[in-house]
Amino acid sequence: MSYPIIQLSERRLQPDYEGPVFVWDVDKTYLDTDFKSIWGLLRIPLEMAIDKTIIPGTAATLQECRRGPGEHPVHTPIFFVSASPPQLAGVIRRKMLLDGLQPDGFLFKDQLQLALQGRFRELKFQVEYKLTAHWSLIADLPPGARLVVVGDDWESDGHVFHLLDATQRGDLAGDDLAAALLDAGVTPSSVDPMVDLAARATGRAQVMLACVILTRGRDPSYFDPYRPVVHAAREALQAAALFAEHNLVSPGGVARVAWRLRADWGWTEQQVADSLADVTARSLVAEPLIHQIREALEHG
Amino acid sequence: MKEQDRERTIVEVVGRIVEATRLGANNGGLSVEDVLADTLYFEQQRLKKSPRDRDNNAYRKLYRSIRQQLPRTSVSEQVELLRQSTDRFAREVVGKFDPRVYAFTTRVLPVGAGLMVNAVSPLSLISRLPELPSLKDQVVLRGATETLKGLANKGTVILAPTHLSNLDSIILGYSLFLLGLPPFTYGAGLNLFANPLLSFFMHNLGAYKVDRRKQAGLYKQVLKEYATVSMEFGYHNLFFPGGTRCRSGAVESHLKLGLLGCGLQAYINNLKNNKEKPNIYIVPCTLSYGLVLEAATLIDDHLKAAGKSRYIIEDDEFSKPRQVLNFVKELISLDARIVMNISEPLDPFGNRVRPDGTSEDGRGRSVDPSRYVFTGDGPDHDAQRDTEYTREAGRAVVRSLRQDATFLSTNLLAFTAFCLLRARGMDRQFYRFLRTADDLGGIPLNEVHLALERLRDALREKVRAGELGSNPVPFGFDPQSVVADGLKYFGTYHTHEVLARRGDRLFPGDMKLLYYYHNRLTGYGLESAIDERLRGDQ
Numbered sequence: 145m146s147y148p149i150i151q152l153s154e155r156r157l158q159p160d161y162e163g164p165v166f167v168w169d170v171d172k173t174y175l176d177t178d179f180k181s182i183w184g185l186l187r188i189p190l191e192m193a194i195d196k197t198i199i200p201g202t203a204a205t206l207q208e209c210r211r212g213p214g215e216h217p218v219h220t221p222i223f224f225v226s227a228s229p230p231q232l233a234g235v236i237r238r239k240m241l242l243d244g245l246q247p248d249g250f251l252f253k254d255q256l257q258l259a260l261q262g263r264f265r266e267l268k269f270q271v272e273y274k275l276t277a278h279w280s281l282i283a284d285l286p287p288g289a290r291l292v293v294v295g296d297d298w299e300s301d302g303h304v305f306h307l308l309d310a311t312q313r314g315d316l317a318g319d320d321l322a323a324a325l326l327d328a329g330v331t332p333s334s335v336d337p338m339v340d341l342a343a344r345a346t347g348r349a350q351v352m353l354a355c356v357i358l359t360r361g362r363d364p365s366y367f368d369p370y371r372p373v374v375h376a377a378r379e380a381l382q383a384a385a386l387f388a389e390h391n392l393v394s395p396g397g398v399a400r401v402a403w404r405l406r407a408d409w410g411w412t413e414q415q416v417a418d419s420l421a422d423v424t425a426r427s428l429v430a431e432p433l434i435h436q437i438r439e440a441l442e443h444g
Numbered sequence: 445m446k447e448q449d450r451e452r453t454i455v456e457v458v459g460r461i462v463e464a465t466r467l468g469a470n471n472g473g474l475s476v477e478d479v480l481a482d483t484l485y486f487e488q489q490r491l492k493k494s495p496r497d498r499d500n501n502a503y504r505k506l507y508r509s510i511r512q513q514l515p516r517t518s519v520s521e522q523v524e525l526l527r528q529s530t531d532r533f534a535r536e537v538v539g540k541f542d543p544r545v546y547a548f549t550t551r552v553l554p555v556g557a558g559l560m561v562n563a564v565s566p567l568s569l570i571s572r573l574p575e576l577p578s579l580k581d582q583v584v585l586r587g588a589t590e591t592l593k594g595l596a597n598k599g600t601v602i603l604a605p606t607h608l609s610n611l612d613s614i615i616l617g618y619s620l621f622l623l624g625l626p627p628f629t630y631g632a633g634l635n636l637f638a639n640p641l642l643s644f645f646m647h648n649l650g651a652y653k654v655d656r657r658k659q660a661g662l663y664k665q666v667l668k669e670y671a672t673v674s675m676e677f678g679y680h681n682l683f684f685p686g687g688t689r690c691r692s693g694a695v696e697s698h699l700k701l702g703l704l705g706c707g708l709q710a711y712i713n714n715l716k717n718n719k720e721k722p723n724i725y726i727v728p729c730t731l732s733y734g735l736v737l738e739a740a741t742l743i744d745d746h747l748k749a750a751g752k753s754r755y756i757i758e759d760d761e762f763s764k765p766r767q768v769l770n771f772v773k774e775l776i777s778l779d780a781r782i783v784m785n786i787s788e789p790l791d792p793f794g795n796r797v798r799p800d801g802t803s804e805d806g807r808g809r810s811v812d813p814s815r816y817v818f819t820g821d822g823p824d825h826d827a828q829r830d831t832e833y834t835r836e837a838g839r840a841v842v843r844s845l846r847q848d849a850t851f852l853s854t855n856l857l858a859f860t861a862f863c864l865l866r867a868r869g870m871d872r873q874f875y876r877f878l879r880t881a882d883d884l885g886g887i888p889l890n891e892v893h894l895a896l897e898r899l900r901d902a903l904r905e906k907v908r909a910g911e912l913g914s915n916p917v918p919f920g921f922d923p924q925s926v927v928a929d930g931l932k933y934f935g936t937y938h939t940h941e942v943l944a945r946r947g948d949r950l951f952p953g954d955m956k957l958l959y960y961y962h963n964r965l966t967g968y969g970l971e972s973a974i975d976e977r978l979r980g981d982q
Contacts, residue, residue, distance in 0.1 A: 248948075
């Protein structure tokens with residue numbers, strides 16, 4: 145049985161496009177959604193865009209992702225994957241508008257359809273949804289596009305990105321993929337449709353980089369098994385630095401993220417310095433780039 | 445106007461007008477009978493279209509009586525009838541100021557508006573408690589604020605702001621309060637006195653009533669004389685020199701000089717009466733909003749008749765409390781700033797005034813403005829000369845307003861997008877272009893960014909050349925931020941998105957509103973910076 149997904153796309157890339165395409169998770173990666181408490185769950189449908197809070201620094205990081213690494217903005221494509229129901233699309237879009245973000249498309253989990261089909265387990269379980277959403281999106285992307293997937297450490301994003309990378313490279317397919325999906329907890333009845341969907345996506349849009357932002361506070365070493373593709377960033381500044389290392393944003397862009405963290409989120413100079421020192425120590429970012437970022441910070 | 449000054453103001457206004465009419469009649473001007481007949485004619489025309497409420501019925505009764513008496517009266521009896529008519533007008537016009545209402549309003553309005561807005565989002569209100577939201581953070585005061593404060597103690601100030609919205613007088617009043625200045629008196633349209641949200645405040649905060657449907661010369665004379673006398677009594681005034689809200693959204697370039705001329709009349713009267721502080725200072729001021737509440741109605745009116753616009757609009761967004769609430773909500777939720785830019789002050793002759801209150805000419809040399817009005821032995825009025833001085837002052841005000849204009853992201857983005865679209869649709873007649881621009885397709889964002897960079901350079905050039913003030917774009921001009929910020933505004937308050945982004949292109953959603961917000965930057969010759977083909981349109 146196919147997985148019910150609502151896909152909203154506002155941009156069709158040229159067939160020969162070979163640049164990066166960001167795919168950001170929404171909940172807990174950009175929006176600070178509280179799924180754990182009853183109060184948090186009750187709040188979600190009641191919240192207006194202005195009430196929604198974000199993970200510190202992610203709006204600035206997303207703006208820099210859009211801007212790109214050069215002097216002139218390149219409008220790098222950004223798509224969002226959300227486990228929220230499509231009924232929240234309006235509020236999420238408006239929140240992004242308020243934050244100055246420019247999404248090119250969304251994928252929502254059609255929770256109503258899941259409930260109507262009696263697939264209650266899948267309402268909360270995300271692996272099936274995330275993989276299906278990514279493969280559905282990839283099917284629409286130019287084959288040469290390079291994926292930059294961004295998630296968080298609350299669910300199984302690290303594992304999802306790892307599987308996605310393997311299937312896109314063609315290392316995991318058919319029965320092996322089916323076994324991997326079952327191991328990951330996918331409902332047996334969903335495995336075959338997912339393997340078919342993966343087969344259609346394989347070879348298109350390779351994963352260039354996967355970033356997990358540790359908004360739950362897990363230790364970065366938790367994601368070591370998924371390296372070299374999956375990298376852990378403790379917060380948005382480290383994510384921005386990681387993107388700069390892969391020439392997706394500029395050193396000045398990382399500095400702008402740091403300024404926003406200081407201006408809007410009360411970060412101190414020391415926190416910025418510690419964050420940058422940590423990504424160097426963990427070999428996510430090379431020293432020369434950190435030097436450029438520090439220079440940009442000093443020279444405003 | 446304070447209670448203790450009301451009666452003497454009315455007596456002074458009526459006395460002066462009756463005396464001037466009598467003298468005028470003796471010197472070959474309109475006779476008193478003619479002035480009365482003129483008043484009767486225009487008032488009857490007005491009353492034909494007016495409802496039968498208490499005020500209008502009182503007028504009907506008065507004019508019926510005058511009409512019956514007029515053919516059989518002597519000149520002295522006609523003067524008495526003129527006195528009655530003038531007195532009726534003056535009593536209607538004169539404003540009332542209640543210090544208790546003022547104190548209450550200045551304490552409660554900013555928080556009240558904030559609460560009103562947040563009542564729409566209770567979660568937001570609860571999360572901020574015990575801190576209460578306020579409008580204070582929304583108003584940005586720039587320019588010669590300290591000079592304004594200083595001059596308010598050295599003489600009488602006429603604040604001459606641009607006029608975009610009916611909210612202007614509220615914002616200006618609140619800004620003056622933030623600056624620590626006493627309330628200014630100003631003329632407000634009758635529709636504001638009837639507005640359910642504002643009526644109580646308009647009646648008690650010093651605004652005087654201007655009924656634009658009253659076309660009689662006598663009524664206009666009462667308005668001018670009232671403004672003159674109030675200035676002589678030391679009341680700072682606020683005139684919108686454009687006369688009414690600017691329909692096109694552009695910075696005013698044509699002023700109505702009538703009320704501006706009152707400053708000169710008051711100055712001469714002050715000199716003649718040896719007042720301790722005779723000086724009158726004109727302080728131009730530009731107000732800029734990211735969004736304008738009544739933009740849709742105003743631009744419709746501008747385009748409908750292109751020059752034959754309605755002078756009085758009573759059915760706009762401002763008359764709908766829900767719409768006002770929605771607008772204020774957007775203002776706060778967008779963290780929108782309203783910028784009030786105070787220009788260098790001028791004297792009634794258009795000379796620049798220094799912070800110490802002295803005047804200087806165009807070459808920076810000190811001048812004594814009182815010498816401008818000396819005739820023979822002392823200062824006096826001279827209608828022809830004074831008209832020319834007022835024109836000169838008007839030109840100086842226009843120069844200041846245009847030079848000190850502030851451009852916000854909505855203006856910059858709308859100007860750029862509109863010009864890019866116009867360049868593509870050059871072959872279409874303008875109105876057809878407005879109607880059919882949708883089919884020109886979207887504008888690629890990278891094209892918009894490059895055009896914004898050219899606009900930024902052109903604005904810098906204007907600043908260097910002294911055609912614009914030092915910082916016409918107060919919140920920075922990073923093209924990407926301008927686009928993001930502009931889209932944020934355009935995507936919210938108005939019924940249709942003014943400009944919408946889909947993917948990496950911008951699409952016009954409401955061409956008329958796009959034109960309205962674009963107009964703020966017109967008249968500076970900036971179009972060719974966006975596209976060389978528009979040089980002819982400048």
